[in-house]
Amino acid sequence: MSKGFEVPDKVIYVCTGSKCKKKGGKEIGKMLRNMIKDMGLKGKVEVVKTECTDRCDFAPVMSFQPDNVWLQHTTEEKAKQAFNDHILKTDGQV
Ligand code: FES
Numbered sequence: 001m002s003k004g005f006e007v008p009d010k011v012i013y014v015c016t017g018s019k020c021k022k023k024g025g026k027e028i029g030k031m032l033r034n035m036i037k038d039m040g041l042k043g044k045v046e047v048v049k050t051e052c053t054d055r056c057d058f059a060p061v062m063s064f065q066p067d068n069v070w071l072q073h074t075t076e077e078k079a080k081q082a083f084n085d086h087i088l089k090t091d092g093q094v
Contacts, residue, residue, distance in 0.1 A: 008046040010087055014062045017052025025060030028079045035083060045087055 014020075014029035033047045055061045058072035062079065064086040071078050 006043065008044055010045045011065045012045070012047045012062060012083075012087070013050050013053075013065065014047055015051075015053045015055075015060060016049040017056070017059075019052070019056040020060040023059040025062065025074065028060060028062070028074055028076055031076060032079060032083060035080075039088075041087075 012029075012032055014025055014032070016026050016029065020026075029047050029049060036042055036045045036047065053061055055072070060074045061070065061072055062074055063070045064082050067086040069082055069086050071082055
């Protein structure tokens with residue numbers, strides 16, 4: 001039996017096209033996925049891998065929805081900061 005069609009509250013789209021993947025996007029996506037798991041946010045927040053988003057000069061690229069915040073030349077630090085600001089918000093609530 002397949003899973004029901006459940007939709008998370010927030011989504012982080014991580015580009016895993018070849019350029020972003022090579023520049024560490026895949027590992028950062030993995031880190032975010034682990035953070036979601038560790039914080040018990042599975043089901044509420046989801047990491048979705050995407051194909052190339054046509055912004056390869058700015059790799060690795062990812063976006064945080066629904067705030068529509070896009071990161072370029074993403075580092076682990078930048079991704080953690082965006083996670084705090086746009087997923088957890090200041091009150092720690094999703
Ligand atoms: S591979 Fe990520 S923008 Fe092209």
